[in-house]
Structures are given as C-alpha cells and as structure tokens.
C-alpha cells in the first residue's frame with residue numbers, strides 16, 4: 001500500500017527537491033503540490049503533508065492539515081518549543097494525528113546536534129557558527145537555535161556557569177546573537193548550502209563539531225523517514241532524532 005503525500009511550498013528549493021524524492025520512492029505517491037495562494041482544500045487526499053514554506057505560512061498550514069486529520073512533516077524553520085507547545089493540545093485533540101517538526105533533516109546535522117549536546121557539559125566555552133546560502137531569509141538558522149537550546153539546557157543541568165567573555169563594548173553586535181547563553185554567529189555566503197560548526201573550548205584545547213550539507217538531497221533520507229514514521233508518533237514531536245531512535 002502506498003502513502004499519499006502532499007508538498008506545501010512545492011515550488012521552493014526544498015519543496016521541489018522533496019517532490020522529486022517522493023516521486024522517486026516506490027512506497028510513496030505524490031498527490032498534491034501547493035504554493036503561496038493555493039487553497040489546500042482536502043490536500044489531494046494525502047495521508048501526510050510536507051511543509052517547507054516560511055514560518056508565517058507554516059503555522060496556518062500545519063493547523064489546516066491537523067484539522068483535516070492529515071499527518072504533517074514540518075521542515076520550515078522558526079518553530080520554537082513555545083510554538084510547538086501551543087499546537088500540542090490541538091493535535092492531541094485529533095487523536096491519531098502526528099506532527100513532526102525537524103529543524104534539520106540531514107542525518108549528520110542531527111548527529112552534530114546530539115554530539116554537541118553530549119559535549120556541552122565538559123567545556124567552559126562554546127560558540128555556534130552557522131553558514132548558509134545568501135537567499136536564506138531567517139537568522140540565526142533553526143538548526144543553530146536548536147543546537148544552542150540543547151547546549152544551554154545541558155550546561156544548566158550540569159551546573160556549568162556562563163561562557164567566559166570579557167567583552168564590555170560591542171556597539172555593532174560583533175559577538176553575535178545569544179541563544180540560551182550561547183553566542184551564535186550567522187554567515188551568508190554565495191556558493192554555500194547549509195553548514196554549521198560548534199566550537200567548544202577549555203584551557204589548552206578545542207573540540208570542533210562540523211556538519212556540511214553540500215546539496216539539498218542531503219535532507220531527503222530524513223524527510224522520507226519522517227513521512228514514513230510520522231503516523232506512528234501521534235501528537236507533536238520535535239526533532240528527527242526521535243524518529244531515528246537516537
């Protein structure tokens with residue numbers, strides 16, 4: 001039996017790659033492509049919808065899918081824990097419907113976040129540098145934000161104090177954004193796709209954890225795993241690691 005899939009944001013960079021991936025999978029059938037201004041209607045009878053749009057649109061798209069009893073795999077960045085929490089009771093009220101929100105579908109990026117979370121408690125200093133293509137509209141990236149949240153929580157749990165930093169003068173924000181106490185820096189550079197480094201430092205040593213997506217196909221095994229698994233996870237799940245059993 002095939003799973004029917006609709007893609008929202010289908011003309012975009014990720015949406016079009018996801019359409020190709022669904023069409024290339026023998027167990028999946030692409031039943032709908034939706035973009036800005038399209039009525040989602042019954043989503044072409046889809047079992048699962050994939051959303052790669054912008055946050056402002058994604059929130060409404062997800063709610064419409066849930067209302068229709070369609071599972072959703074969300075890749076759009078900007079879904080904070082608080083937003084996911086707001087959605088939780090609405091999704092749970094629909095019984096079996098599953099919503100999977102993944103800041104990053106690349107397997108290596110999921111591992112990078114996991115490794116950074118594990119390393120966090122051992123280091124005094126930590127900084128996140130995310131590097132992306134210059135057409136990206138949001139900064140810092142969803143992946144960098146999630147990474148910093150995981151690191152911040154691990155440091156807090158272990159009782160690690162604030163990162164040492166003597167800066168008292170930074171009128172132009174050269175030290176970057178601060179997410180959960182972790183400095184986060186965003187680079188936008190022609191030629192890049194999606195990359196991130198987590199730098200962890202102690203007296204006399206540094207650990208660098210780096211992941212590179214050189215092509216958007218890198219996200220597709222994770223997207224397809226999400227499509228296949230989301231129905232087995234009723235409610236709201238944040239992070240592909242839960243689907244991968246990490």
Ligand SMILES: NC(=O)C1=CN([C@@H]2O[C@H](COP(=O)(O)OP(=O)(O)OC[C@H]3O[C@@H](n4cnc5c(N)ncnc54)[C@H](OP(=O)(O)O)[C@@H]3O)[C@@H](O)[C@H]2O)C=CC1
Nearest residue numbers: 009011012013014035036052053057075076077103104105
């Ligand atoms: N989780 C992950 O692994 C990854 C997540 N992303 C995230 O996915 C999102 C999309 O990225 P990307 O594909 O590069 O961006 P694009 O701008 O290429 O694609 C976004 C698409 O969504 C469409 N869109 C905008 N508003 C709506 C709406 N209301 N309903 C339906 N479609 C709409 C846009 O149409 P139009 O151009 O006409 O406005 C466009 O076709 C971003 O948030 C990005 O950060 C990206 C890569 C990996």
Ligand SMILES: O=C(O)C1=N[C@H](C(=O)O)C[C@H](O)C1
Nearest residue numbers: 077103104136141142143194
């Ligand atoms: O916009 C992108 O390209 C990406 N967005 C996601 C993010 O914000 O983390 C995932 C990946 O970094 C690519």
